[in-house]
Amino acid sequence: MKLVSCDSSFHKRCLETVSPIPYVYPIMSPLTIPDRLAQARDERAEIELKMADPDVVTSPGYRELTQRYAWLRTLIEVGEEWEKVQSSIREEEEMLETEEDLREELEAALADDRAKLDELDVKFKQYLVPPDPNDEKTAIVEIRAGTGGDESTLFAADLLRMYSRFAEKHKMKIELLDSHPTPLGGFRQLTFSVGGKAAYGAFRYESGVHRVQRVPETESQGRIHTSTASVVVMPEAEEVEIDIDPNDLRIDTFRSSGPGGQSVNTTDSAVRITHVPTGIVVSCQDEKSQLKNRAQAMRVLRTRLHDRMEQEKQAELSATRRSHIGSGDRSEKIRTYNFPQNRVTDHRIGLSLYDLSGVLEGNFDALTDALRAKAAEEALEE
Numbered sequence: 001m002k003l004v005s006c007d008s009s010f011h012k013r014c015l016e017t018v019s020p021i022p023y024v025y026p027i028m029s030p031l032t033i034p035d036r037l038a039q040a041r042d043e044r045a046e047i048e049l050k051m052a053d054p055d056v057v058t059s060p061g062y063r064e065l066t067q068r069y070a071w072l073r074t075l076i077e078v079g080e081e082w083e084k085v086q087s088s089i090r091e092e093e094e095m096l097e098t099e100e101d102l103r104e105e106l107e108a109a110l111a112d113d114r115a116k117l118d119e120l121d122v123k124f125k126q127y128l129v130p131p132d133p134n135d136e137k138t139a140i141v142e143i144r145a146g147t148g149g150d151e152s153t154l155f156a157a158d159l160l161r162m163y164s165r166f167a168e169k170h171k172m173k174i175e176l177l178d179s180h181p182t183p184l185g186g187f188r189q190l191t192f193s194v195g196g197k198a199a200y201g202a203f204r205y206e207s208g209v210h211r212v213q214r215v216p217e218t219e220s221q222g223r224i225h226t227s228t229a230s231v232v233v234m235p236e237a238e239e240v241e242i243d244i245d246p247n248d249l250r251i252d253t254f255r256s257s258g259p260g261g262q263s264v265n266t267t268d269s270a271v272r273i274t275h276v277p278t279g280i281v282v283s284c285q286d287e288k289s290q291l292k293n294r295a296q297a298m299r300v301l302r303t304r305l306h307d308r309m310e311q312e313k314q315a316e317l318s319a320t321r322r323s324h325i326g327s328g329d330r331s332e333k334i335r336t337y338n339f340p341q342n343r344v345t346d347h348r349i350g351l352s353l354y355d356l357s358g359v360l361e362g363n364f365d366a367l368t369d370a371l372r373a374k375a376a377e378e379a380l381e382e
Helices: 008-017 033-051 062-098 100-127 150-169 199-206 290-316 356-360 365-381
Strands: 139-145 173-181 187-195 208-214 225-235 249-254 270-275 280-284 333-338 343-346 351-353
Touching (some): 033 062, 062 100, 100 365, 139 150, 139 199, 139 290, 150 173, 150 187, 150 199, 150 208, 150 225, 173 280, 199 225, 199 365, 225 290, 270 290, 333 356, 351 356, 351 365
Parallel strands (some): 208 333
Antiparallel strands (some): 139 187, 139 225, 173 187, 208 225, 249 270, 333 343
């Protein structure tokens, strides 16, 4: 993806409106578990003081602060359990030197505690990577048909259905913001939001090029075709995170096209907003109300502008510091859906599931969990 720099004045205004988290530093230093636990306790105490400050409570960064605090609390709980087991092992080792008649029981208890300590050691290290504050946000998802003509537009519709099933399964809500349907029931492109607990965290690893291999219904000779659709997933930006100067916007209205309600094709309800400094264009036409379409378009525009800033910051990081899983390279082929083999393969982690129909019904938690674990492993290694 080629990054285009924002207009300098716009970029400056963006930076001025992004409120920093009041207090955050990652616990990633190469220390022992007791050292890291002490560090976590110190940070928790400092955050507790900040959370008692009324000015901090009303600040835009308070939510991120509470998320950081919740993560530290979980990390400390695991660490304190590790301390208890470690203390128990020391006692059992000391007793082995003096209590010969209890040797068998003590050796059995010692073996159990050492196994438990190993499990807690792994668990503690997994929790060392703090969650991304964006994970709790609403996700804005864009799907665009790629190579493959009509078949790619049908595949885009399949992805929408897959994500809708996944969201429903996890008690999330999908809201269609903009769509460009085709006569065959596909979509040239579409945009929707996903709201609910940790929505962006659940969808973040879907960004990239999805490829499908199957025999299209229109194929008379039974040949397998390969088509693609690209997916972009962004955390929705809030108004306090990015400020948009109304003078930077060009707003056009036009008549909606495609399936819709009674008035969808008879009034100029569709809205197109152009952000002049960056050239980003957003259109929304799925609501009958022009005001509603305008509000939805502004949601998407704000998110795209924030996403562009994040992409630019990521581009400035060195390759050694940027996680491959979390890099968001949207030109990367990330997954193949192979119908003849009933196989779905995620190329980032080399994982294949032979349950294509189940995945298309929204049952791809195994992929999401494996991607999240891989990303945490890479972050910890760095």
